[in-house]
Amino acid sequence: MEVPITGGQDLVLDWTAPANDYGDSGKEHNKKTWFNFTLFVDPTAAFPPQFMCFPDKDAEGHEIGHQVIPAAVIDALPAGGLIVHANLTHYMEAREAASGEQRRFDLVAIYCNISLFAKQ
16 A cells, blocks of 8 residues: 655644653653654665655653644655655663773664555
């Protein structure tokens, strides 16, 4: 199934944003902090042009489950391609590798939906 996208107008996406944890200060990036994005790509191109778009945020800078992709981006897309809507978490911490030696530890998880799109 292809997702139809109408050229010449903004694409508005709304969803119920899952609970997000920004820590006690409301500004922390921890194991329970997620980020959302929408990615458009032309998989047939040798060097595919792509657009990564991020959702709107509230007054405190937290994502709210609403995103407007401008008509200019929609018009620049190829006639068809992939649309990826994803929630991502990326947590980093220092871990001791040897006595006194620290190594970076990255934990990445992603939940995404990948669909074909067709510009109308």
